[in-house]
Amino acid sequence: MTEIFTDTAFRQLTQMFLAIIFFHTSEYILARAIHGPSRVTLSSLLITKHYVLAMLVSLLEYLTEITLFPNLKHHRWISNFGLVMILLGEILRKTAIITAGRSFTHLIKIRHEEHHRLVTEGVYRIVRHPSYSGFLVWSVGTQVMLCNPVSVVAFAVVVWKFFADRIPYEEHYLKQFFGRQYVEYAQRVHSGVPFVN
């Protein structure tokens, strides 16, 4: 057991733990700061059953591989590349949340509210869905950092599919709220999620 839990394993598991704790607590704290405590529930921690299951499966992959093929976990530069992905994904997502302010809600709005304005500046000038791009990079980055080959592919496919389905639904309402203004914005700026226009 002591053989398995080398410095590498300790570093990778600590980084994973810190990445997860930081991601979820900062989502919740930002939501409370932007919308006010009375409008925010614990759902803003963004911890769902499917998400917990995915993280547990990735941990199981990690523990299986570090036991059977410990060398797989010692690719330092791959692991560090994953760490950079985690940091960049986190920065992009949080920058998007701060830029959109009250227009950013964890649940997709299906009715137009007075304070909801179309955001096209800052990171929204580069891509239309920066917080989704950020999450995609962050989540795949966690698995690259752990050197988990199966979960890298699984996370990329599952998270990509989730956003590929969500974006048309979200944009259906954005077009209702902002009409031509949104259509022109969508023609000018890429979604920010690969293969989703």
Ligand SMILES: C[S@@+](CC[C@H](N)C(=O)[O-])C[C@H]1O[C@@H](n2cnc3c(N)ncnc32)[C@H](O)[C@@H]1O
């Ligand atoms: C979870 S946020 C995600 C926002 C955006 N898709 C992103 O990735 O940064 C979802 C809410 O943001 C709103 N939203 C998305 N894009 C927007 C924009 N450019 N301007 C204003 N509101 C936007 C949607 O109406 C929805 O209620």
